[in-house]
Amino acid sequence: MEKTRAVTARPSPEAARDIPEATVARLPVYLRALTTLSEQGTSTCSSEELAGAAGVNSAKLRKDLSYLGSYGTRGVGYDVEYLRYQIAREIGVTQDWPVVIVGIGNLGQALANYSGFRSRGFRVVALLDADEARHDEVVAGLEVRPFSDLEQIVSDHAVAIGVIATPAVAAQDVADRMVACGITSILNFAPSVLSVPEQVDVRKVDLSIELQILAYHEQRKTQGAAS
Amino acid sequence: MEKTRAVTARPSPEAARDIPEATVARLPVYLRALTTLSEQGTSTCSSEELAGAAGVNSAKLRKDLSYLGSYGTRGVGYDVEYLRYQIAREIGVTQDWPVVIVGIGNLGQALANYSGFRSRGFRVVALLDADEARHDEVVAGLEVRPFSDLEQIVSDHAVAIGVIATPAVAAQDVADRMVACGITSILNFAPSVLSVPEQVDVRKVDLSIELQILAYHEQRKTQGAAS
DNA sequence: TCGGTTTTGTTCTCGCGTTCACAAGCGCCT
DNA sequence: AGGCGCTTGTGAACGCGAGAACAAAACCGA
Known part of the structure; x- marks a missing residue:
């Protein structure tokens, strides 16, 4: 599964991060939770809140999200819409x-x-x-x-x-x-x-x-x- | 294994073996495979055969079964009906x-x-x-x-x-x-x-x-x- | 009765995933 | 402008599960 290649040295900002399978399985859950939050009018949330809505540990959530990139703001949290889009794009559900x-x-x-x-x-x-x-x-x-x-x-x-x-x-x-x-x-x-x-x-x-x-x-x- | 509670010292022959969650999730698969084999008229099978039918590694299969007890015969394999019953009983599907x-x-x-x-x-x-x-x-x-x-x-x-x-x-x-x-x-x-x-x-x-x-x-x- | 063959049951090692704990970073308030 | 509190992102420790490899046992045939 691709893991061999020397990704570490590459400066390229995106692509080819391989996301652990366990994390991939949880991304749709986060996506759903974010959609719910968004529908409730929430525009920002902390890892704690989102983790609660998704039914997981907040540390795990943060680590999972860190595989996608740094989409949060320290001291503030995550922008619901922005993060939702990023996850959707990563999973591939922005396309048909x-x-x-x-x-x-x-x-x-x-x-x-x-x-x-x-x-x-x-x-x-x-x-x-x-x-x-x-x-x-x-x-x-x-x-x-x-x-x-x-x-x-x-x-x-x-x-x-x-x-x-x-x-x-x-x-x-x-x-x-x-x-x-x-x-x-x-x-x-x-x-x-x-x-x-x-x-x-x-x-x-x-x-x-x-x-x-x-x-x-x-x-x-x-x-x-x-x- | 067996980490916290002091089960180790207990002489009781059965009960309280705790079966790993991953194994529990596979038992129904083995059960299904055994039922299929049984319907095909097979009365005995090796771990290799059963593992093939269940879509898993044979070492993993043997390890999983070892949590239930020693229901196989070395040099021979497993009795399909007998093993099927043992797994069914362990899962609890012998009852309604x-x-x-x-x-x-x-x-x-x-x-x-x-x-x-x-x-x-x-x-x-x-x-x-x-x-x-x-x-x-x-x-x-x-x-x-x-x-x-x-x-x-x-x-x-x-x-x-x-x-x-x-x-x-x-x-x-x-x-x-x-x-x-x-x-x-x-x-x-x-x-x-x-x-x-x-x-x-x-x-x-x-x-x-x-x-x-x-x-x-x-x-x-x-x-x-x-x- | 005894070696040979086969297949189980188990031990050991390795890698992944989870969790803790903390440093880095950001905004706010004074 | 500077410190303070809050939250993220990550390094490190830990535990579980997977797989390889081997030892123990049962059967077979001579």
């Missing part, structure tokens, strides 16, 4: 990201209708499903199209991000086809482990895993109380 | 977990219909929504009920786990009410930071955050290629 969703079951439909995507720079350009019975059905203002249209759509809209919301058995096939079409980032909701080439990023969201983790801790609580 | 879902929008409906819950020991006992227009509507075989029924339902079914699928503004209120009713584990799909008492576990799933993380990496890829 076309997205395809494959698998229009219950979850796929929910995703297609989810307003949180559009408001953050993601635009669902197509809904695909292998089931012929579903074709031409309209979901969230988009016609459901056959899976075989994938390649056409990806090249027409320059899609880089694909969402998989199919049953587990279909997921690997869908991923393979996506990769073949040139998609390089996949968000996988299917409960299966995908194998993809090195350069393709996959993130997995598994609803039942989250519940199982809760169940584990829940079990320990009640167990402890009982004994 | 009643769950309430609050907020029956698109996502809430998708969750209510998700078969992956029931098959893993989670039983949705009620669907609640604050919107009166939705009441009595039937989703996934369950009648949507007013949010004010929460307390009654929680005590009737001994519910310990709640799922929040409401808009962000309602989430904190819902969480407060859940906590007041005695719910001690919350799975939050609303894009907001919840504040709850110490002893309550909250896990957050944020669909748009995952996409934003992908967007960040995607931006870096294309950026790097362009320059």
